[in-house]
Amino acid sequence: MPKVAIVAALEREVAALLQNCSRIQREYEGRKFTFFERDDAVVVCGGIGMEPARRATQAVIALYQPVRVQSVGFAGALDAGLRIGDIFTPSVVLDARDGSRVPLDGGEGTLLTFLAVAGAEQKLKLAQAYGARAVDMEASAVATAARAHGIAFGATKVISDTLDFEMPGMARFINAEGQFKTASFVLFAVLRPWLWPRVAVLASNSNKAANRLAAHLESFLKDLSDAAPSGVPVPADTGLPAGGRE
Numbered sequence: 001m002p003k004v005a006i007v008a009a010l011e012r013e014v015a016a017l018l019q020n021c022s023r024i025q026r027e028y029e030g031r032k033f034t035f036f037e038r039d040d041a042v043v044v045c046g047g048i049g050m051e052p053a054r055r056a057t058q059a060v061i062a063l064y065q066p067v068r069v070q071s072v073g074f075a076g077a078l079d080a081g082l083r084i085g086d087i088f089t090p091s092v093v094l095d096a097r098d099g100s101r102v103p104l105d106g107g108e109g110t111l112l113t114f115l116a117v118a119g120a121e122q123k124l125k126l127a128q129a130y131g132a133r134a135v136d137m138e139a140s141a142v143a144t145a146a147r148a149h150g151i152a153f154g155a156t157k158v159i160s161d162t163l164d165f166e167m168p169g170m171a172r173f174i175n176a177e178g179q180f181k182t183a184s185f186v187l188f189a190v191l192r193p194w195l196w197p198r199v200a201v202l203a204s205n206s207n208k209a210a211n212r213l214a215a216h217l218e219s220f221l222k223d224l225s226d227a228a229p230s231g232v233p234v235p236a237d238t239g240l241p242a243g244g245r246e
Helices: 050-064 120-130 139-148 182-190 193-227
Strands: 004-008 022-028 031-037 041-045 068-077 092-095 101-103 110-113 134-136 152-161
Touching (some): 004 193, 031 050, 041 050, 050 139, 068 139, 068 193, 110 120, 110 139, 134 152, 139 152, 152 193, 182 193
Parallel strands (some): 004 041, 092 110, 110 134
Antiparallel strands (some): 022 031, 068 134, 092 101
């Protein structure tokens, strides 16, 4: 069975990694989940937001019994020093709902899990209020589910939008299951030419971030495989210093 369960929001965040996996659908608590299996890991893309992330984490733990759960995916920069494609491995995951914190081994800086897609103004406010370096929408929920089962947890995020980047009205296109309605967003953007430059930048940044994340995760999994023979606990992802580039 895979030692590591990787929980992402969307397949496009880890698309390159999934090329080396077998795709299988399994059911848990009345819901169907798609899992991407390989010898050293299993990947599940649960959807955007805390509740989809929690459900996916519960499912992968119940069905695969991993020894480690890793929350991975895109994050927005709350630190002006972070750039597109930077790998961010936090030392703390902070839940914006109640201020609860999950300390982690290895990384540096705080990752804030927030309830909504944050635009430029919101990101600045979050940076000032929480002192975090990056923001996502899932890590805290994944951490809570992993800890409830006594399973080691880590987070590896890649910066896909900088502190001053204004997201082009994407929140309305996330459905209740945490899936992004791409076709609806494309139609929305096509009818608003003033959004085209921002959408183009977002697409380019997302592609760069996804490729960097996949490359980092491949290296991470190889290191785990080399360092942890059968029966030995899986070590933390020390990644790179916060804000560092590979």
